[in-house]
Amino acid sequence: MMKILLENILTGNVLGTTLSMIWQGMVLKHRSTDKLPSWLDYAKSSNGGSFQCQAVDEVKMAVKSIPIMLTAVVYFILFNQMQSTYLLQAERMNLGGQEPGGFQIPAASMQIFCWTIHSFTNAFQELVIFPLLSRMGRRPSPGRFLRIGIGMVLGIAAQIAAAIVEIYRKEDLKETGGFDQIVAGKVYHSAYLSVLYQVPQFLLMGVSSALVVTAGLEYTYVQSPVVLRGLMQGIFLLILGLGGLLASAFVGIVQAITVSDEWYPDEINEGHIDYYLFLLAGLMGLDFCIYLVIVRLYKGSPSITSIEDGSFNHTERRPQEDETVLMPQDKRTNVLKFSMGNS
Numbered sequence: 001m002m003k004i005l006l007e008n009i010l011t012g013n014v015l016g017t018t019l020s021m022i023w024q025g026m027v028l029k030h031r032s033t034d035k036l037p038s039w040l041d042y043a044k045s046s047n048g049g050s051f052q053c054q055a056v057d058e059v060k061m062a063v064k065s066i067p068i069m070l071t072a073v074v075y076f077i078l079f080n081q082m083q084s085t086y087l088l089q090a091e092r093m094n095l096g097g098q099e100p101g102g103f104q105i106p107a108a109s110m111q112i113f114c115w116t117i118h119s120f121t122n123a124f125q126e127l128v129i130f131p132l133l134s135r136m137g138r139r140p141s142p143g144r145f146l147r148i149g150i151g152m153v154l155g156i157a158a159q160i161a162a163a164i165v166e167i168y169r170k171e172d173l174k175e176t177g178g179f180d181q182i183v184a185g186k187v188y189h190s191a192y193l194s195v196l197y198q199v200p201q202f203l204l205m206g207v208s209s210a211l212v213v214t215a216g217l218e219y220t221y222v223q224s225p226v227v228l229r230g231l232m233q234g235i236f237l238l239i240l241g242l243g244g245l246l247a248s249a250f251v252g253i254v255q256a257i258t259v260s261d262e263w264y265p266d267e268i269n270e271g272h273i274d275y276y277l278f279l280l281a282g283l284m285g286l287d288f289c290i291y292l293v294i295v296r297l298y299k300g301s302p303s304i305t306s307i308e309d310g311s312f313n314h315t316e317r318r319p320q321e322d323e324t325v326l327m328p329q330d331k332r333t334n335v336l337k338f339s340m341g342n343s
Helices: 002-010 014-031 039-043 053-064 066-070 072-083 085-091 107-135 144-176 195-222 226-257 273-297
Strands: 179-183 186-190
Touching: 014 039, 014 053, 014 226, 039 053, 053 066, 053 226, 066 072, 066 195, 066 226, 066 273, 072 085, 072 107, 072 144, 072 195, 072 226, 072 273, 085 107, 085 144, 085 195, 085 273, 107 195, 144 195, 144 273, 195 226
Parallel strands: none
Antiparallel strands: 179 186
């Protein structure tokens, strides 16, 4: 039963085929005494494996892009501060509406500044920047690595801006004593400092996300063969989600380390959220340095061939006596195809 299930998983499945190739490369590398440039090269039919050279080379290219995508995890931890730390900060700032009949700004609505500038930045790039560069005889679109790098730097700037706002918010509380503000039926002891002071940090995150997310998705699309594009973009979005989970875990770690003088307590008026935000900025700075090193070492493909003719196939090979057979011999020829039809 398990054998049949494994066959069904690996048959006509891009992810299954890729995992099968990776597994075979590791197994054959362990058995072989030859030294090849990459462990995936052992899966090539020319080196005794079961996959066409072109197929292996394109999977190698996709695998090389994963370290770059992983550097985005820290960025997405920063990105998730808008739904957590920034919101807690906004609830304890002056939202207005204190007078009878006055309008109170919803704390969560501050994110509209992020998504508005995010959309504007993408449109501005497509309609103004890229055409202008093209007319000047330059590359029609700035390098994706450059845009991701700029986005990371702007993400750092957003955390610093939020930390500065927090410093002034705490000073205002100390000097004026603050006031009790009802937000969504709950009472928060808030500073008189207007919530609009948060606008710069949301604008910075908006431009930053427009650069990092858009360029990141473009990169995973362009630097992957046709049949792996959906898979690689899925991995990128998985990393985005992972950033959200790690953001919560990071708060727990900080709380555990700073028990004696909490940085991130349940009531942030009693903590040091500014320290926490500066810590995130420093962590992102370290991640940015790692990103620069990886990009410098990265050797991408100037042009990925489009495998739309079904040539990205698993090839026939007679197994040796001591070889682990991945599939029954009668199914090996037509199994594990990378084609648009099967994906």
